[in-house]
Amino acid sequence: MRVAVLGLGLIGGSAALALAEAGHEVIGYDTSARTREAAAERFAVADDPAALREADIAVVAVPMDSVAAAAEDFAPGRFEGIVTDAASIKGFVRRSLGGHRFVGGHPMAGKATAGFDEAEADLFRGRAWALCLDEDTALADWTAVARLWLSVGARVVPTTSAAHDRAAARISHLEHLVAAALALVADDPLSRTLAAGSFRDATRVAASPARLVEGMVVHNRAELLSALDGLGRELGTARELVESRPGETGAWLERPRRLRETWPPEPGEAEPLPLTRADLLALGETGGWLESIEDIDVATVRRPRVKSTP
């Protein structure tokens, strides 16, 4: 497979390295000459993004606000292949890319540090890669991109842009606002000196660039509001217990304790799944993922092992 990678930061760079290692014909491009130079020691790098249009699949791995503009280089007429991306909000990207042979993707992997120097071929091994099978996504295009990320060791999770963005609000965007709020609550000198592990982990992502988090808020507003309201309800229950029935808090804490103790979900047995739109979407809804595609129309998949909690 000839794969073009546009943007060679941590994610794009790691994807390019991994794809090259998996035997694909990779050609990369980055706006930074320094990055192009470093990357050229590892795989083919073009000096002009137009050179990437010969590829079968274009991976657009630029910051979220730039995906739409960057994808214009691969607009229909200029590019015959499939376009996929790695941005953390899918509905927004999809809305700005109508007409393309577009398959939205989001690898659930990263590091605290950025840039090509931090890229590594193993970044996606065993990690979930959400891949959107929306109404207007061609199943054949989706399958081609799924094969690509399976070849670098990712667990490809079939989902929709809407379902992905709802989950992302719950597992990441909400956490960023909560971390910020917790940092504000503990803003007194004694608290800051006494704070240790609980505070460190609960607030880690509060140090993220404010512009990055604002992007989550702006582009995933509705789902983030819904997640905030869900959190408000849970914290309301907690507050009521603390105020009126503190001795019952332990019972309330049991369910979240088991939920956290059984996370990340353990893989169940491998099973075959027909590569149909309905089967794939049903798999994603149960938290399942593709492990390989051996055949033209059957995948090997796994679902989370059923929790042994009452």
Next chain:
Amino acid sequence: MRVAVLGLGLIGGSAALALAEAGHEVIGYDTSARTREAAAERFAVADDPAALREADIAVVAVPMDSVAAAAEDFAPGRFEGIVTDAASIKGFVRRSLGGHRFVGGHPMAGKATAGFDEAEADLFRGRAWALCLDEDTALADWTAVARLWLSVGARVVPTTSAAHDRAAARISHLEHLVAAALALVADDPLSRTLAAGSFRDATRVAASPARLVEGMVVHNRAELLSALDGLGRELGTARELVESRPGETGAWLERPRRLRETWPPEPGEAEPLPLTRADLLALGETGGWLESIEDIDVATVRRPRVKSTP
């Protein structure tokens, strides 16, 4: 100094190892015969807690609910020395120990695992150790315990039970409830499969034993309610921004970002401080700590370096 350590789990065991290494005469006791046996290879261990009453200072390092009962072994009449503890809530312990020569303490160190096998002499090196100088605490007793924990490398933070418990609610107890609420919000199969680093860290302490967290709620109720309300206000501001002015979220995120980026606080220059009650309490209020006590009435202290933020 002859130091008795009652309870040889992670904290008591580490304290005993550290104190022995620092040259103190340590005698320990634990209700578990297996723990006593393991500990006896490292320092003196008694088969009867009564043997601990010869010490100058008794360190009660048993679970919070048992501190009061355990401290009865060191009640006035039976024991002439100072009693100190390591429980995570200070007002509650203090209220149940009236009449003792008691100095409440709380080391801000720990591990995800428990028990003497996990104990290590270096656990407290460079870590904050809150030490309560309440109205009824004798300054000489406080200073004797401060010297003890300074000798194992801790940063002794002078505070009051009330100020400690307020800070603990903000930096730890609140985080436990928030982690539980976040785990509940993300309780759907797709979210659990896609969840990665943000969710992992934000919810880590949701896996804590429910009984332990219930203890925080029951014994630090008022401060936890106040912290919950503080969080509610911050999240209310965030929600209003997300709903009505998403493009202004970045500006709101700047302060928490700087707060987290400048945490943990960097030590400022060493300075001398007279060992008076007023000076010590003022030091703690500014987030400062003792580094050593060379003299009978002067300590070397440090305060957090002033943040260079606007």
